[in-house]
Amino acid sequence: MLVTTVKSSAPQNYADFYQAFTPHTLIKEIFNDHPQDQFNAYLACCGRHVRNGLGDKVALVHEDTEQKITQLTFDELDKKSAQVAHLLQSYGVKKGDRVATMLPRTPELLIIVLATWRIGAIYQPLFTAFGVESIEYRLDKADTKVVFTNLDNRAKFEAIANLPQMVLVTKEGEATDAYTDANFNDIKAFSTEFEAVILDADAPFLQMFTSGTVGKSKGVSVPLAALSTFYLYMRYAIDLKDTDNYWNMADPGWAYGLYYAITGPLLMGITTHFNEMGFDAQNTYDFLIRHKITNIASSPTAFRMMKSSGVFENVADKLSLRVANSAGETLNTEVVSWVEENLGCTVFDQYGQTETGMTCCMHHALAHEAPTGSMGVPMPGHKLVVLDDNLQPVADGTQGQLAVVVSESPAFYFKGYSWDEKQAFSGDYYLTGDVVERHEDGTFWFAGRDDDIIITAGYRIGPTDVENCVMEHEAVAESAAVGVPDEVRGHVIKSFVVLKQGLVGTEELVSEIKALVQKRLSAHAYPRFVEFVESLPKTPSGKIQRFLLRQKEIV
Numbered sequence: 001m002l003v004t005t006v007k008s009s010a011p012q013n014y015a016d017f018y019q020a021f022t023p024h025t026l027i028k029e030i031f032n033d034h035p036q037d038q039f040n041a042y043l044a045c046c047g048r049h050v051r052n053g054l055g056d057k058v059a060l061v062h063e064d065t066e067q068k069i070t071q072l073t074f075d076e077l078d079k080k081s082a083q084v085a086h087l088l089q090s091y092g093v094k095k096g097d098r099v100a101t102m103l104p105r106t107p108e109l110l111i112i113v114l115a116t117w118r119i120g121a122i123y124q125p126l127f128t129a130f131g132v133e134s135i136e137y138r139l140d141k142a143d144t145k146v147v148f149t150n151l152d153n154r155a156k157f158e159a160i161a162n163l164p165q166m167v168l169v170t171k172e173g174e175a176t177d178a179y180t181d182a183n184f185n186d187i188k189a190f191s192t193e194f195e196a197v198i199l200d201a202d203a204p205f206l207q208m209f210t211s212g213t214v215g216k217s218k219g220v221s222v223p224l225a226a227l228s229t230f231y232l233y234m235r236y237a238i239d240l241k242d243t244d245n246y247w248n249m250a251d252p253g254w255a256y257g258l259y260y261a262i263t264g265p266l267l268m269g270i271t272t273h274f275n276e277m278g279f280d281a282q283n284t285y286d287f288l289i290r291h292k293i294t295n296i297a298s299s300p301t302a303f304r305m306m307k308s309s310g311v312f313e314n315v316a317d318k319l320s321l322r323v324a325n326s327a328g329e330t331l332n333t334e335v336v337s338w339v340e341e342n343l344g345c346t347v348f349d350q351y352g353q354t355e356t357g358m359t360c361c362m363h364h365a366l367a368h369e370a371p372t373g374s375m376g377v378p379m380p381g382h383k384l385v386v387l388d389d390n391l392q393p394v395a396d397g398t399q400g401q402l403a404v405v406v407s408e409s410p411a412f413y414f415k416g417y418s419w420d421e422k423q424a425f426s427g428d429y430y431l432t433g434d435v436v437e438r439h440e441d442g443t444f445w446f447a448g449r450d451d452d453i454i455i456t457a458g459y460r461i462g463p464t465d466v467e468n469c470v471m472e473h474e475a476v477a478e479s480a481a482v483g484v485p486d487e488v489r490g491h492v493i494k495s496f497v498v499l500k501q502g503l504v505g506t507e508e509l510v511s512e513i514k515a516l517v518q519k520r521l522s523a524h525a526y527p528r529f530v531e532f533v534e535s536l537p538k539t540p541s542g543k544i545q546r547f548l549l550r551q552k553e554i555v
């Protein structure tokens with residue numbers, strides 16, 4: 001087992017920091033003598049920086065699909081968000097209303113987010129890959145009042161009855177004659193001043209929906225109290241510094257991008273980067289070089305795509321990366337080694353949910369042991385336990401459901417789903433639905449979603465363990481493991497494997513994969529069936545949907 005000690009310019013001891021943590025101290029650290037700034041997200045993420053003399057600091061570096069670079073300062077965001085706030089007010093938007101965007105990573109998106117917060121409304125992201133059904137479901141559930149979109153996405157709304165106010169964000173020269181929508185450029189008629197609406201700490205400022213890994217998406221209303229928890233992650237897990245060039249590659253249509261590519265860095269007054277182009281290995285490499293990125297956050301899928309592309313082999317001396325962070329799904333152990341060898345920095349796995357934000361992390365800025373393969377230790381302000389099927393704590397080394405002890409977690413803010421779609425609590429526990437194992441050193445290890453756990457011949461096997469082993473084969477690009485019915489064992493393991501580009505699956509390769517898992521994991525935990533596929537089913541945010549693979553096998 002590879003063990004790494006977290007390094008920082010002045011690392012604090014994790015255990016000491018965890019024990020000493022109080023919400024009051026954290027609020028003081030973030031807001032100093034202006035604690036009222038926490039009660040409006042625009043003030044917290046933009047307005048206070050202008051007031052404190054940072055108006056000329058660059059808040060956003062944006063690169064479009066033609067590699068044209070645009071920069072916006074906090075002062076520019078302040079003025080433009082005021083104009084959009086007036087525009088929203090002219091549509092009748094009030095405190096507590098929901099305002100959505102379906103836009104790529106553009107400056108206008110960031111301006112609209114801040115304007116929505118500024119008037120006390122709730123920002124609702126719509127991922128640009130959504131189809132009509134997903135859009136309509138979210139607009140109907142949230143009773144959305146205004147939607148900002150562009151011409152590339154506008155046609156998706158045509159089949160939806162009772163549309164809210166639509167506003168088109170257009171590029172110079174684009175024709176909008178086909179629609180009677182309002183236009184984003186209308187903001188020019190409005191004042192560049194607007195007084196922020198002060199709210200309570202439990203007032204929502206984001207309207208999220210879960211990614212639908214299992215079943216229908218559920219609504220998550222994120223309260224302003226989450227701001228300080230977002231800061232915790234940015235400051236102590238990501239280790240974001242004022243000297244960093246920070247790039248979170250996640251799409252802000254989903255939680256990890258919205259929480260930690262927009263809210264988190266701006267809350268800290270630190271520049272964030274947007275790359276409007278979808279993932280492309282060469283473009284990603286060029287972006288890292290061009291902007292001298294030092295701190296990156298992404299998903300295991302993106303790191304695997306970098307690895308399989310061949311573009312990033314032995315480029316550490318050309319990059320400026322100091323640290324890397326991974327979230328959204330389990331970080332395969334061989335990817336960790338690849339990042340260190342080829343990108344020249346340490347990548348840490350970090351765990352969270354749309355509902356809760358990040359709750360269990362490898363922390364770059366706190367000193368603790370960091371065994372490769374673990375998702376880390378509890379975020380300060382969170383007490384985590386592992387429970388059996390009867391919701392009783394289990395011994396270290398035993399798999400069970402990860403839960404948050406609410407009464408002992410002062411940084412935990414989730415209160416339940418927006419429309420009570422599901423009961424997430426049992427007594428004092430928030431039940432994550434994820435199966436993990438806690439080791440004696442206090443680290444937690446992800447096994448899979450509760451629904452994804454494979455029980456074969458009485459043994460409980462996490463799909464992640466199998467997938468990590470399969471991924472170690474040099475021919476494999478991606479892997480997913482599920483349980484399929486078996487008359488003797490109840491279920492046996494089947495691996496779905498995506499090979500690297502240009503390779504073809506053979507019986508010899510099947511045998512090699514089986515033997516590798518038997519040797520590395522266990523004789524009873526290897527895939528008895530291996531199927532080569534072109535791609536794996538995933539949510540729009542990139543998480544593998546194993547339940548669809550299971551359904552395919554049952555049918």
